[in-house]
Amino acid sequence: MKSLAALLGVLLICSVPAAAQKFELPPLVEPANAEHHVGKVIWVDLVTPDLASSKRFYSGLFGWTFRDIHAGKADYAVAFLDGRPVGGLLHGPVPSGEQRRPAWLPFIAVRDVDAAKRTALEQGAKVVKEPRSYLRRGRQAVFADPEGAVFGVLASSSGDPSDLLAAPGEWIWSSLLAQDPDKDAAFYQTLFGYDVFDVPSDDGLDHVILSTDDYGRASVNALPSHASRRHPHWLNFVRVVDAVDVAAKAVALGGRVLVEPHVDRHGGKVAIVADPTGAPFGLMEWSDTDSRREPK
Amino acid sequence: MKIVPRRWRVSALGILLLTVLSACTVGGGGYVGGVYEPYGSDYGGWGSGYHVAPSRRGERRVEQPSPRAYRPAPRSRPSPSIPTRPRGR
Numbered sequence: 001m002k003s004l005a006a007l008l009g010v011l012l013i014c015s016v017p018a019a020a021q022k023f024e025l026p027p028l029v030e031p032a033n034a035e036h037h038v039g040k041v042i043w044v045d046l047v048t049p050d051l052a053s054s055k056r057f058y059s060g061l062f063g064w065t066f067r068d069i070h071a072g073k074a075d076y077a078v079a080f081l082d083g084r085p086v087g088g089l090l091h092g093p094v095p096s097g098e099q100r101r102p103a104w105l106p107f108i109a110v111r112d113v114d115a116a117k118r119t120a121l122e123q124g125a126k127v128v129k130e131p132r133s134y135l136r137r138g139r140q141a142v143f144a145d146p147e148g149a150v151f152g153v154l155a156s157s158s159g160d161p162s163d164l165l166a167a168p169g170e171w172i173w174s175s176l177l178a179q180d181p182d183k184d185a186a187f188y189q190t191l192f193g194y195d196v197f198d199v200p201s202d203d204g205l206d207h208v209i210l211s212t213d214d215y216g217r218a219s220v221n222a223l224p225s226h227a228s229r230r231h232p233h234w235l236n237f238v239r240v241v242d243a244v245d246v247a248a249k250a251v252a253l254g255g256r257v258l259v260e261p262h263v264d265r266h267g268g269k270v271a272i273v274a275d276p277t278g279a280p281f282g283l284m285e286w287s288d289t290d291s292r293r294e295p296k
Numbered sequence: 297m298k299i300v301p302r303r304w305r306v307s308a309l310g311i312l313l314l315t316v317l318s319a320c321t322v323g324g325g326g327y328v329g330g331v332y333e334p335y336g337s338d339y340g341g342w343g344s345g346y347h348v349a350p351s352r353r354g355e356r357r358v359e360q361p362s363p364r365a366y367r368p369a370p371r372s373r374p375s376p377s378i379p380t381r382p383r384g385r
């Protein structure tokens with residue numbers, strides 16, 4: 001009997017960390033829906049070496065609130081705007097001995113993560129993080145495209161967010177900056193079934209729009225030829241009412257302006273800023289008058 | 297007297313092993329998301345004509361002089377815009 005009691009004791013001790021380590025992410029959509037929008041950016045994750053500083057910055061800039069999730073070695077915070085999850089902040093040290101920067105990572109909707117992995121590999125991508133399932137979130141993985149730009153795929157178990165205009169403070173757009181937009185657009189077209197639209201540009205460089213469900217989902221743009229560092233990467237934009245005001249606020253909160261606010265293709269202003277840890281992201285104005293003019 | 301405790305011990309050992317295995321698999325340390333990237337563009341080359349935003353619906357298309365690696369959407373289709381229906385309407 002003594003040995004049985006000892007065994008049960010060990011059992012209890014072991015079961016406590018098992019329960020405490022559960023990494024339970026909130027569902028993407030609550031209540032769940034049956035919508036699927038393959039090719040749409042449906043989640044964005046930031047990796048940061050200073051979680052507290054990042055939370056202060058984004059809370060001050062966009063009014064985001066946070067719910068912390070601690071599990072094992074992972075410190076993660078889900079960001080909310082008006083009760084809706086808008087992104088995740090993952091704490092992690094910068095890999096030692098490497099010149100790396102924090103980044104916002106877009107997750108693009110797929111139906112089947114493992115099928116997407118097979119196709120991505122066939123088309124020249126690499127697996128950065130193998131597919132993994134999370135109880136209320138779904139299944140996700142991280143790949144690097146043939147040029148090395150990193151992106152995630154996510155099969156949400158609660159459906160995909162509806163196609164609605166992002167509110168100020170929500171992610172509204174994503175752009176891929178690529179060495180060869182022509183070839184990279186072909187890769188993403190094969191993976192997500194995008195319609196690809198070439199659009200006019202004043203700079204003589206290739207710019208295309210990736211579309212599904214007759215909505216623009218992202219742009220692919222040739223990296224500016226004058227840039228000294230030209231590593232392909234994804235850049236995500238938050239909708240703002242006034243890009244000049246928000247860029248100034250970002251600086252006041254410890255960030256930097258990387259590209260000054262200027263008028264873009266749609267008639268509103270965009271700017272690129274970096275948070276205090278150096279993670280770049282975009283600000284994009286989008287006027288509500290467009291919504292009234294373009295019923296869908 | 298010896299048989300019952302031995303059965304219990306075997307059962308308990310089995311549960312213990314399963315629990316330990318489970319503890320190893322549900323840990324959150326390997327969250328699939330968040331990746332440090334190599335330093336990207338310095339953004340210094342963004343001139344005033346460098347546009348990355350979505351089109352407004354109905355924007356004209358360009359004629360590409362050379363074949364593309366991707367399959368372009370038909371020229372008759374204008375470049376689409378983003379969803380514009382506000383939340384709650």
